[in-house]
Amino acid sequence: MYQEFAQVYDELMKEIDYSQWSEYLQRLFLNANREIKSVLEFGCGTGNITCNLAKKGFEMTAVDISEAMLTIADEKADAMDLKNIQFYLGDMSNFKIDKNYDAVISCCDSVNYLPTLEAIQSFLVCSHDSLKSKGLLLFDINTVTKYKKTIMDNTYVYDTDDVFCVWENEPDFTKGEMHFNLTFFSKNPNETYNRYEETQTQYMYTIDEINRCLLNIGFHKIKFFDFGSYNPGSNEGERIQIIAEKK
Template identity: 75%
Template structure:
């Protein structure tokens, strides 16, 4: 996943305000009984939120399934002179580490890439096991409503300076899944283009699914916010921010 896409990801996603997103996460930390000094981040991608939080003085341990994404993230951290980040190649649904953290985070709908409830619950278990007592788990998910009413079967075209990308959405509602078919052309210095194709799949989870799995693992004091706010979230919104506490 993301092997070729990693090189153009930041350019295609430049409309995302990662600074604002990182600030929101830090405000969510106010829910924690612990001071947040050390964070495990699952699904770090190209490290935008990772680096923002590291700049705030937090020690970051960041995991991603894509080696290509991690390469971009590591180069970014080096350019910024950040020494308080460790990157690991791994699967968020079964990652183990001999270390505990004040918080575990997963951003930018990384959780939607988990293919079923068993993988979702396994991710919660991995998170629980590497949290300190009274540590918190934070993650966001795209809702079923977003897939059915906003994303649907739309096609998006990105025509940038050195990149041309066609992003086609293919709903599979019988599988609770959305396929993203990407075809992109990357311009070479001699004016020719390299063509790449990639398919990614995201899966739908309701608040009820998430809550049941969190309870099964032993998390307490769950909160479900409409993303970007501290207002109660619902399956009718587009993105839900989840917070859960280890006791």
């Protein structure tokens, strides 16, 4: 999965301030009733947040379903000489590990890639099982409002020194799905280009649906923030940050 997209992901997402995102997570860790030292990250991608948190001293275990993404993440960690990261190939909805953590995180709307509420619940079970008592679960989602009013059926063109990409959004609001159709050309060292095509799908969920799933699994002290702030989150925002505690 995401074999070719992994090679251009960082170039296309370079406007994201991962350092600021990581600092926001670190501030949210202060909500915990235990000190956060060890963190399990689901959907780590190319390791941008993973490495930022590792540089701050957290013991990181990072999981992704894409081997290609993990290869890039591991190369970043090696280049930074970060010894406090372990990477695993795995699915966030069925991952098992014989260890418990102070916090479980999933960032960059990774949870929106889960196709059903049953898959969401499976992810929450994995997270709950991986947490220590009073440990925190933190993840974010894109809202239905964002898909309908911002993402919509827009087409974007990215033209950089090494990548040319056409990104077409194809919504199906009756099914609660958003399809991203990507065609991109990646430059080789010999100045030729490789052409790739890839389709990804995200799924739309409401705060009420997520809240019910969290309660069903046994989480409590559930909070929904407007992403990047401590203001109450709503379905009318664009990205919601969710925090929940294991009893």
